Amino acid sequence: MSPNKNDAVAPIGVFDSGMGGLTVLRALHERLPGEDIIYFGDTARVPYGTKGEKTVRAFASQDAGLLVELGVKMVVVACNTASAFALEHLRETMPVPILGVINPGVRTALAMTRGGPVGVIGTSGTIRSGRYQEGLAAGGLGEDRILVQECPLFVPLVEEGLMGHAMTVMAIEEYLLPLRDAGVDTLILGCTHYPALKDDIGRFMGPDVKLVDSADALALAAQDRLTELALLRGDTSREGKLEFYLSDIPWKFQEIGARFLGKPIEEVITVGLDEMEAFSDSND
Amino acid sequence: MSPNKNDAVAPIGVFDSGMGGLTVLRALHERLPGEDIIYFGDTARVPYGTKGEKTVRAFASQDAGLLVELGVKMVVVACNTASAFALEHLRETMPVPILGVINPGVRTALAMTRGGPVGVIGTSGTIRSGRYQEGLAAGGLGEDRILVQECPLFVPLVEEGLMGHAMTVMAIEEYLLPLRDAGVDTLILGCTHYPALKDDIGRFMGPDVKLVDSADALALAAQDRLTELALLRGDTSREGKLEFYLSDIPWKFQEIGARFLGKPIEEVITVGLDEMEAFSDSND
Numbered sequence: 001m002s003p004n005k006n007d008a009v010a011p012i013g014v015f016d017s018g019m020g021g022l023t024v025l026r027a028l029h030e031r032l033p034g035e036d037i038i039y040f041g042d043t044a045r046v047p048y049g050t051k052g053e054k055t056v057r058a059f060a061s062q063d064a065g066l067l068v069e070l071g072v073k074m075v076v077v078a079c080n081t082a083s084a085f086a087l088e089h090l091r092e093t094m095p096v097p098i099l100g101v102i103n104p105g106v107r108t109a110l111a112m113t114r115g116g117p118v119g120v121i122g123t124s125g126t127i128r129s130g131r132y133q134e135g136l137a138a139g140g141l142g143e144d145r146i147l148v149q150e151c152p153l154f155v156p157l158v159e160e161g162l163m164g165h166a167m168t169v170m171a172i173e174e175y176l177l178p179l180r181d182a183g184v185d186t187l188i189l190g191c192t193h194y195p196a197l198k199d200d201i202g203r204f205m206g207p208d209v210k211l212v213d214s215a216d217a218l219a220l221a222a223q224d225r226l227t228e229l230a231l232l233r234g235d236t237s238r239e240g241k242l243e244f245y246l247s248d249i250p251w252k253f254q255e256i257g258a259r260f261l262g263k264p265i266e267e268v269i270t271v272g273l274d275e276m277e278a279f280s281d282s283n284d
Numbered sequence: 285m286s287p288n289k290n291d292a293v294a295p296i297g298v299f300d301s302g303m304g305g306l307t308v309l310r311a312l313h314e315r316l317p318g319e320d321i322i323y324f325g326d327t328a329r330v331p332y333g334t335k336g337e338k339t340v341r342a343f344a345s346q347d348a349g350l351l352v353e354l355g356v357k358m359v360v361v362a363c364n365t366a367s368a369f370a371l372e373h374l375r376e377t378m379p380v381p382i383l384g385v386i387n388p389g390v391r392t393a394l395a396m397t398r399g400g401p402v403g404v405i406g407t408s409g410t411i412r413s414g415r416y417q418e419g420l421a422a423g424g425l426g427e428d429r430i431l432v433q434e435c436p437l438f439v440p441l442v443e444e445g446l447m448g449h450a451m452t453v454m455a456i457e458e459y460l461l462p463l464r465d466a467g468v469d470t471l472i473l474g475c476t477h478y479p480a481l482k483d484d485i486g487r488f489m490g491p492d493v494k495l496v497d498s499a500d501a502l503a504l505a506a507q508d509r510l511t512e513l514a515l516l517r518g519d520t521s522r523e524g525k526l527e528f529y530l531s532d533i534p535w536k537f538q539e540i541g542a543r544f545l546g547k548p549i550e551e552v553i554t555v556g557l558d559e560m561e562a563f564s565d566s567n568d
Binding site for chain 1: 338533561
């Protein structure tokens with residue numbers, strides 16, 4: 001495939017540390033059904049959320065580099081940890097627009113909150129990066145209205161399909177009780193896996209707490225940005241083609257894929273790690 | 285460092301997917317205190333247990349290749365998943381003896397069982413590889429005496445330090461009840477993380493069930509093998525030097541390291557993934 005980066009008919013690229021970003025692909029496809037989308041999941045090196053900044057930045061450069069090589073017109077970073085650690089770096093080094101998941105989530109939360117504190121939950125990497133906190137503060141929230149919580153067990157619980165399970169309920173209580181007690185009125189689900197726990201989290205937090213699903217916010221932001229850049233496809237009646245690239249075919253791949261995407265993945269192209277290394281940039 | 289592979293004064297190499305293999309390093313160091321040991325943990329790409337056979341084999345080749353380059357006289361594969369998927373491949377391609385964790389665990393279990401069924405718990409990759417099952421069957425156990433169980437949540441629970449926690453107790457009950465009900469008399473802890481749960485698992489299974497900690501079994505096997513090959517150091521009164529290489533410095537690194545090693549890790553050398561790729565062998 002030849003690069004056609006400034007061409008409206010080129011596909012949109014989406015990458016994530018693994019399969020969780022399929023929720024973003026799904027939201028994008030629902031919002032922009034005529035667009036072709038290429039998804040890359042770095043399933044050989046997942047998760048990113050427990051790893052260091054330099055490592056995540058090196059991975060993200062390769063992930064975005066692969067998508068650019070495949071000719072995408074925009075790279076959507078579905079992974080919160082990669083957005084937290086690598087967004088500026090990707091913007092400096094990649095020849096296409098780069099969209100991260102954090103700012104859209106922050107903007108949605110700022111629009112939703114009714115004066116109470118805003119909670120953010122995510123991986124250790126995302127929370128410790130401080131990016132959500134910075135974004136909410138820049139949007140005018142005082143320190144006392146920003147509450148964050150690392151939820152490291154949520155990803156494995158979702159990967160195991162334990163939605164609604166007693167262990168998940170217990171983990172939610174353990175992590176979210178302080179946020180509920182503090183009376184947050186809006187909660188950012190700051191990891192692509194967490195929307196799978198929306199029902200469980202909603203039950204615990206109560207109906208008055210708004211949950212911000214980053215996938216929807218990100219799809220909307222992508223639409224806005226493509227419109228701005230005059231890169232939206234004109235022929236919206238066509239059914240966009242979805243392509244899937246993974247660095248490893250995990251156990252339970254079909255099952256996990258369907259869980260996030262909402263339908264089975266028919267065909268997958270495997271990308272070897274030696275090929276990924278070829279997309280390293282010189283700054284890593 | 286120059287390779288000195290057939291030299292008794294060369295260090296022993298140990299690798300694992302991450303920090304869990306430090307339990308093996310610790311057992312080795314206790315049993316062979318005069319030996320120098322180099323540890324490599326592939327913390328940038330951990331875990332291996334959920335990933336595919338080809339990916340794990342490629343990672344294991346690089347891990348072992350790094351240790352060989354550092355001049356070790358033997359490579360100990362502390363990771364059960366890497367042992368399950370890559371041991372034969374490493375033996376064919378590496379110029380030093382390769383020791384895996386599965387056979388020592390199998391032998392210990394066969395020596396301990398008193399006629400009841402033997403249970404094996406491990407990651408999805410390890411259990412699905414069938415290697416423990418093959419080993420126990422080759423040792424004379426009938427199919428009705430071999431019971432296996434994947435325990436995918438144990439690794440994240442240990443990484444989060446949740447030993448003794450209600451969530452851990454619940455996960456243990458969920459995974460191990462069928463094994464307890466079946467009356468296993470011996471249980472192989474088939475993952476380097478699981479010895480951290482020894483107390484919790486022991487409480488649930490009861491005092492009559494023998495737990496096989498692969499770290500001890502592997503250290504004993506390494507001693508036997510080095511003796512056989514006349515590669516044991518003569519000067520046992522010296523204090524062996526321990527060196528640590530990791531592909532990423534994870535959050536909570538000091539805390540997790542101390543949990544597995546039993547003492548703080550003072551100095552770590554970080555190995556970039558571009559350097560790791562250089563140790564790929566041509567078969568991957």
